[in-house]
Amino acid sequence: DQQVKQNSPSLSVQEGRISILNCDYTNSMFDYFLWYKKYPAEGPTFLISISSIKDKNEDGRFTVFLNKSAKHLSLHIVPSQPGDSAVYFCAASDSNYQLIWGAGTKLIIKP
Amino acid sequence: KAGVTQTPRYLIKTRGQQVTLSCSPISGHRSVSWYQQTPGQGLQFLFEYFSETQRNKGNFPGRFSGRQFSNSRSEMNVSTLELGDSALYLCASSWGRPNTEAFFGQGTRLTVV
Numbered sequence: 086d087q088q089v090k091q092n093s094p095s096l097s098v099q100e101g102r103i104s105i106l107n108c109d110y111t112n113s114m115f116d117y118f119l120w121y122k123k124y125p126a127e128g129p130t131f132l133i134s135i136s137s138i139k140d141k142n143e144d145g146r147f148t149v150f151l152n153k154s155a156k157h158l159s160l161h162i163v164p165s166q167p168g169d170s171a172v173y174f175c176a177a178s179d180s181n182y183q184l185i186w187g188a189g190t191k192l193i194i195k196p
Numbered sequence: 197k198a199g200v201t202q203t204p205r206y207l208i209k210t211r212g213q214q215v216t217l218s219c220s221p222i223s224g225h226r227s228v229s230w231y232q233q234t235p236g237q238g239l240q241f242l243f244e245y246f247s248e249t250q251r252n253k254g255n256f257p258g259r260f261s262g263r264q265f266s267n268s269r270s271e272m273n274v275s276t277l278e279l280g281d282s283a284l285y286l287c288a289s290s291w292g293r294p295n296t297e298a299f300f301g302q303g304t305r306l307t308v309v
Contacts, residue, residue: 089238117295128200128286128300129239174238178295183252184229186238 088112089177091187099195104162106190108175111156115185117178120149120160122171123189129174133160162192170194198223200289202301209308214275217304221268221289227251228270229298230262233284242285245270277308 090109098104108118116137121129135142135149135158142149148161162169172191176184201220209215221228227246231239241254245264262272268289274281284305288298 091238094236119295119297126302128288128302130300131297134297176239181252182293182295183241183244183254184239184295184298185241186231188236188238 087188088115089175089185089187091173091175091190093190094188095191095193097193097195098165100167101164104160104165104169104192104194106160106162106173106175106192108158108160108187109156110158110177110185112177112179112185113153113156114180115177116180118149118151118158119176119178119184120147121174121176122169123174124171132173165192165194167194167196200287200299200301202285202287202304204304205302206305207307209277209306211277211279211308213277214273215277215306216271216273217285217287217306219270219272219287219289219301221270221287222299225289225291225299226268227290227292227298228264228268229288229290230270230272231286231288232256233286233303234282239286242272274306279308282306282308 119134120132123129151158172189176186229244230242244252264270284303286303288300290298
């Protein structure tokens with residue numbers, strides 16, 4: 086049973102436009118959420134996180150939105166740049182501080 | 197400062213063999229987590245060590261084990277390898293809890309033939 090789902094395996098966005106990556110979760114006990122980016126042949130790199138007491142967190146071009154009632158979070162990248170092309174993972178933390186990961190979304194930024 | 201170092205980067209083993217992977221965390225980090233990544237799957241949590249103690253364990257069979265040394269370096273071992281164990285094994289280190297910002301190594305690509 087996948088507790089964290091990223092339903093879009095891939096997403097293609099024009100350079101300069103907004104990229105929106107989505108993530109759904111089923112466990113209402115998750116209280117901390119993170120986004121990681123992964124380039125080929127490298128380990129994931131931390132991007133941004135959000136606590137369940139917030140509904141938005143912003144860091145430069147990256148904003149994460151959390152909708153607890155819908156059990157949904159999204160990552161917005163504005164404006165999208167070629168270097169943003171990567172696989173993006175969302176992860177949720179349970180009461181044991183263990184991270185449960187989504188399957189990832191491959192983001193392709195078209196020039 | 198140096199990042200998380202995983203060795204070896206690539207490994208080919210035969211079914212039934214055993215393998216040991218190594219992870220050196222960032223200096224000062226005491227938490228080391230191990231993950232398995234297979235194509236189309238997210239990262240599957242194996243276990244987490246903190247100060248030489250296993251603090252958390254995922255749903256993997258007993259063939260998967262690990263340990264952490266006093267210098268925070270960690271090893272994971274897989275015994276009686278199966279074809280399905282072929283995957284990218286990632287190690288992540290963090291200062292405290294594993295759900296805080298973690299730094300990943302490049303991973304060890306294990307192929308079982």
